[in-house]
Amino acid sequence: xxxxxxxxxxxxxxxxxxxxxxxxxxxxxxxxxxxxxxxxxxxxxxxxxxxxxxxxxxxxxxxxxxxxxxxxxxxxxxxxxxxxxxxxxxxxxxxxxxxxxxxxxxxxxxxxxxxxxxxxxxxxxxxxxxxxxxxxxxxxxxxxxxxxxxxxxxxxxxxxxxxxxxxxxxxxxxxxxxxxxxxxxxxxxxxxxxxxxxxxxxxxxxxxxxxxxxxxxxxxxxxxxxxxxxxxxxxxxxxxxxxxxxxxxxxxxxxxxxxxxxxxxxxxxxxxxxxxxxxxxxxxxxxxxxxxxxxxxxxxxxxxxxxxxxxxxxxxxxxxxxxxxxxxxxxxxxxxxxxxxxxxxxxxxxxxxxxxxxxxxxxxxxxxxxxxxxxxxxxxxxxxxxxxxxxxxxxxxxxxxxxxxxxxxxxxxxxxxxxxxxxxxxx
Numbered sequence: 001x002x003x004x005x006x007x008x009x010x011x012x013x014x015x016x017x018x019x020x021x022x023x024x025x026x027x028x029x030x031x032x033x034x035x036x037x038x039x040x041x042x043x044x045x046x047x048x049x050x051x052x053x054x055x056x057x058x059x060x061x062x063x064x065x066x067x068x069x070x071x072x073x074x075x076x077x078x079x080x081x082x083x084x085x086x087x088x089x090x091x092x093x094x095x096x097x098x099x100x101x102x103x104x105x106x107x108x109x110x111x112x113x114x115x116x117x118x119x120x121x122x123x124x125x126x127x128x129x130x131x132x133x134x135x136x137x138x139x140x141x142x143x144x145x146x147x148x149x150x151x152x153x154x155x156x157x158x159x160x161x162x163x164x165x166x167x168x169x170x171x172x173x174x175x176x177x178x179x180x181x182x183x184x185x186x187x188x189x190x191x192x193x194x195x196x197x198x199x200x201x202x203x204x205x206x207x208x209x210x211x212x213x214x215x216x217x218x219x220x221x222x223x224x225x226x227x228x229x230x231x232x233x234x235x236x237x238x239x240x241x242x243x244x245x246x247x248x249x250x251x252x253x254x255x256x257x258x259x260x261x262x263x264x265x266x267x268x269x270x271x272x273x274x275x276x277x278x279x280x281x282x283x284x285x286x287x288x289x290x291x292x293x294x295x296x297x298x299x300x301x302x303x304x305x306x307x308x309x310x311x312x313x314x315x316x317x318x319x320x321x322x323x324x325x326x327x328x329x330x331x332x333x334x335x336x337x338x339x340x341x342x343x344x345x346x347x348x349x350x351x352x353x354x355x356x357x358x359x360x361x362x363x364x365x366x367x368x369x370x371x372x373x374x375x376x377x378x379x380x381x382x383x384x385x386x387x388x389x390x391x392x393x394x395x396x397x398x399x400x401x402x403x404x405x406x407x408x409x410x411x412x413x414x415x416x417x418x419x420x421x422x423x424x425x426x427x
Contacts, residue, residue: 016103017137020111023097027118031061033141034257037129037170038149040318041183041246044238044298045149046128048250049257051292053124054078055285061117061125062293063138065106068312068418069427075113079292082116090115106130110137132159134172145257146173146202148193149183149249152317163188171196179203179256181210183249210252237289240299240311241321247286254282297417302424306332306402310410312417314341316348322411323352330407333358335398337420338412339391341368346375349412350383358401359385362394364415391416392423 021028036046043064050062060078067073072081090112091098098108110130117125127143129136151167159166167189174180174196182193185206197204238247289295302308307330313322327334336353337360340346350359363372372387379385388394395410402408410420421427 014135014137014140016101017107017110017140019101020094020097020103020108021114021140023094024111024115028114028141030118031114031125031141032123033143034124034126034145034147034253035129035138035141035143035173036126036147036149037133037136037173038147038183039152039166039170039315040313041149041242041249042128042147044242044246044295045147045183045250045253046126047289047293047295048238048246048286049147049253050076050124050126051079051285051289051295052250052254052282053126054292055281058123059121061113061120061122062128063110063113063117063125064128065109065130066414066418068297068414069422073294074109075116076294077117077120077122079294081294082113086116087112104137107137129170129173132166132172133170135169136172139173142175143173143178144260145253146175146178146180147183147249147253148173148180149246151186151189152315164192167192168196174200174202176200177202179205179260181205181207181249181253181256183207183252184245205252205256207249207252210255211248235287237286237295238298241325242318243299251282297414297421300417302420302426305404306335306399306406306408308399308408308410310417310420312414313411314413315344319349319352319412321352323349326407326409327354327357330405332403332405332407335360335402335406335408337362337391337394337398337408337410337416338385339364339394339416339419340370340375340412341366341415342370343368344370346370346378346412347382350379350385358398359383360388360394360398361385362388362391362416364391364413364419366415368415391419395420395423 034049036042046062046064050060053060062076063074065074070081072084072087075082127138127141129138133139148170151163151170159169163186171193180193180197180202182204185208193204236243236247285292297310297312300310302310309326311322313319334354334357336357338349339362361372361375363369376387386397388397398408410416
């Protein structure tokens, strides 16, 4: 189970997923999919797309990973988690087959999600890639649209140690004659995507070319999606330093999807009209993503006085932007609760925050946890965090120390945020 143990549990192959799906009647072939990959932002973009589709009246499935507290967070329709009974029944019915195939946790979870979505006859399924793209278990679909948010250094032991190598893996979700949306132009990777799109005869779009974003005031954004409309940044659920980038990617993908639908002779012409009409409904969806898709964990405010923020950013590219953004948001002292998984250096995380930050380092209750003692040895004398045997204990110590005008930030890993949610009964 990669979520808990890391690369040694990862199975980079599609054959077992395909065998499971064949036994299930190939439910993935009955789904109209938007497939989303990327190093950072793919979860936020997936949730935003699902929220907009749900708000436009489409029954919309959403598959994401990992989960924070409840396994069922991964499999949703219009924001509602799959029932416990469905999971129990599915595992009971197919346990022998899962063992016979020796399917991994992720493989049978993907198969379960596709089976559930097909049974529920959803209009769209927004599917987030787990890791990479080319050999990810989700890459058995033939999507209406592929989306690649951006490329950064993460899972390099599996995906490669250069941006072009990582981009080549993520470009594996680009399919023949199906459009692909690239969320962010990066000089090192653009040619990789262009080449793959040319090979597949896939129309390729860049988000900044599709959506004209203009910031008319400090809190107002104007987007041109067929015609201009405005959004108040204060009300959006997509917050933080990556919020606007993810928002533009999601809106651009939404527009390209609508145009692809309009050109699909097998769909009634009203389908595209429904997608692109009522822009106020789309805008409203971006202010209530937590309800429409279960979105949380990104610049998520848990309480005030002191302000408590959580963000699940889990790699150096995310940390170097999150740290300064967090520091700019506090008038008082900054308290940071953190923990780390093995295989990722914690140094970029600590370096992203001001020198006067108070750090509270805790152990997580998963096998992938990098023990506090090991983290301290990597930090040497550069940083001196207070140490705790759990994220809950670290959080409570930070909360006790924080004054009303301070800011308490929790991050470093998806699992740190998950353990905080569990501690606060926010499952």
